[in-house]
Amino acid sequence: MAAAVSSAVRLARREALGVSVATGLYGISFGALSVAAGLSVLQTVVLSLIMFSGGSQFAFVGVIAAGGGGPAAVATGALVGVRNALYGARMAPLLGLHGWRRLLAAQVTIDESTADATAQEQPRAVREGFWWTGVGIYVLWNSFVTLGAFAGNALGDPRTWGLDAAAAAAFLGLVWARLADPVARWVGVGAAVVALALTPVLPAGLPVLAAAAVAVVVGWWRPGSDGPGGDGTGGEGADGESLVPDDERAGQ
Amino acid sequence: MSPDVLMWLAIVAGGLAVYAIKLVGHLLPEHWLAEPRVARTAALVTVALLSALVAIQTFASGQGLTVDARLPALVVAAIALALRAPFLVVVVLGAAVAAGVRALGWMA
Secondary structure, X not given: OHHHHHHHHHHHHHHHHHHHHHHHHOHHHHHHHHHHHOOOHHHHHHHHHHHOOHHHHHHHHHHHHOOOOHXXXXXXXXXXXXXXXXXXXXXXXXXXXXXXXXXXXXXXXXXXXXXXXXXXXXXXXXXXXXXXXXXHHHHHHHHHHHHHHHHHHHHOOOOOOOHHHHHHHHHHHXXXXXXXOHHHHHHHHHHHHHHHHHOOOOOOOHHHHHHHHHHHHHHHHOOOOOOOOOOOOOOOOOOOOOOOOHHHHHOO | OOHHHHHHHHHHHHHHXXXXXXXXXXXXXXXXXXXXXXXXXXXXXXHHHHHHHHHHHHHEXXXXXXXXXXXXXXXXXXXXXXXXXXXHHHHHHHHHHHHHHHHOXXXX
């Protein structure tokens, strides 16, 4: 039995390492895009250390790059991160933590650590998968963000290097796996149309926030929408309650 | 306040907000957030915001809308994603296409 536990744990650690390297590496793109959006190297690194959620970080600097103000950037980053609360609720009973360990666990509760942990079967492998993935990505992601920020700083005019287009590609990459579900696809198209339609009439930053209304309307009020697989992410687990799409193991 | 101070305030506020959201998940009783409608809405909010950002980053220019080198970059990024290219490859391809199109003087 002990041997079975340790091999499951070893596997969980190995998976964690692979996901950490793959995810950490693209911190480079966040660092470069953040500096291109107008944040300093130090601001980029501090944002990444405190916020530590790829989608939220990209969203924050995306709003700044589009000319939006701080409040709109904060609100957009926070809303993109709302799903992390669900990951926390999923992980808390599996981790069984109290006090300062729980405060630490919260900071590394992201797409990948939740996906890796909930993919394990042994209770100890669940815990190790969560911590190794969460801490591994925290260290590597922030290291590569720093590297990318210095690189972005050295590049000069972001448009010459196509960094403005790289931001669009990055957001498409972040949302891609979530579009497997048809409802999510329609919400994505609807949100894009709403944001573009409001761009000429609202101050920068607000059209993106307004587009979130499409998701709330569809997610909350769509009639007869509490059927199976209705979490809008295309995610599915053996028990039907996984919150994280499988593809997200490759992206934060 | 200077723009730099305001940026720092936004960075700290945004960072703490995202952390607080994670912590709330750990502290609330699991069943509160286990309701399918809550999970579905939260997931769709992420999809909606990221999709809106794709659109804005591709077509917005200040308060106007424009078609420029970012569009072919996005098309190439989508093809790369459909072919299951890694995230970093997609981002670098997007940048390269836009930079190349601009260098050739095809689109502003």
